[in-house]
Amino acid sequence: MIDWTSFLLVAAVSIGAAALVVALFAAGLRLLSVEAHRGVALTGAYACFAVAAAAVLFGIWLMVPAFHA
């Protein structure tokens, strides 16, 4: 019958990964609006964008079988 374990795994990973990437990007945008400690806030913002970009690269790595098969 239906493989509930792998379904729950897919559901958890999907929801977690989507939330993580969106939270990172949103946090980056939020930090762009911080007026105090401008330098620190901007560094934090770019760090958030960089981690989100790394997640995108990981996605591409997953998509191309030549990289991991």
Added chain:
Amino acid sequence: MAATLIVVLVIVLAVFFDFTNGFHDTANAMATPIATGALRPKVAVAVAAVLNLVGAFLSTAVATTISGGIIREGPGGVAITPSMIFAGLIGAVIWNLVTWLRGFPSSSSHALFGGLVGAAIVGAGFESVDFGVLLTKVIFPALLAPLVAGVAGFAATRLAYRITRLPVEKSHRSGFRVGQIFTSSMVALAHGTNDAQKTMGVITLTLIAGGALPTGSAPPFWVVLVCAVAIAAGTYSGGWRIIQTLGSGLTDIKATQGFAAEASTAATVLASSHLGFALSTTQVASGSIMGAGLGRRGGRIRWGTAGRIVIAWFVTLPASAAVGALCELVARFGIAGVVIDAVAGLAVIVAIFAVSRRRTANTTKALEVDVALNSVMTRQERRAAEKKRGDEILAARRRLSDESSLFELGQESSR
């Protein structure tokens, strides 16, 4: 001679199926960035087409089954004859075109499975179909895909709004539009790596069945090339009706929601294809958009449209199975039957395109203006006018999907 004719017909039809697969699924990736003005429509479909082309080359696997185990094919089971594949493909193509005409995002893979199931029932009997696999691979995932993606889209949208909520300062939510370009591109690339492969598999297995290739061969380069180009061309031609349904028919999408929705689609599609529980990209994308629609305070879903889409998902399999079964019934009369199928199928396809020309999706009025202007303007003036109108539409979309604070809006109007 007759066998060669069927193999050639199957290849031609499979390539056309790949094309319909492309334009049916452009919307999954590009409906939300077009709706929020993150990308111009033409640019969006061009980006999606290039990524589908690249994706098709990046991922080619040795095809082992056509139907993914739904039909008991291979050793110990039934042999899927080229005429069954042909009948199944006609069912899939016609159902894809009917749903496109009505603007429904429906799964192309499910249409293909449906067509093959119908043809196999007529060609090899009821016991040739594994209904257990059908239930676990098609029916249940169709219920679960929008659920998972919907929850992901809802949670991501809530989170994005919560994090960027600002009482006084200038908000940067319009920055989500930049993010949308990346998340949508991910979805388009994933589509290319997944879907072009299916047609390559169908063509390769038909060539193997026809004796042109040894058993277990990888798709020849020309097959990869033709499939990649067909899916890219289909994507570039843009299924505008489906883009309209997903971009503005289900819910009014803002940049924040669009970003959250496409991020959820990309995450769910990648997770499902790597953790062993296959979900349909189309159903995932529709679910994410609905979830994102519910996630914004004041966001509303048009449940009538959503309900019709879900009905279309469940009708997809039986409807294409019925067409596939009918075609296989005719094809059993030998080569004459196959030719009758081919001619009738072509007639239906042409008829659907004729109907689509008569009811052009929402652009009829714009076209009338164009025709009137074309008669008095030079080409350069016409291009300038088109560009101006395009810019106006883009600006309007961005304004509607923007959530910058009211202070900024005031500044804009006083400028």
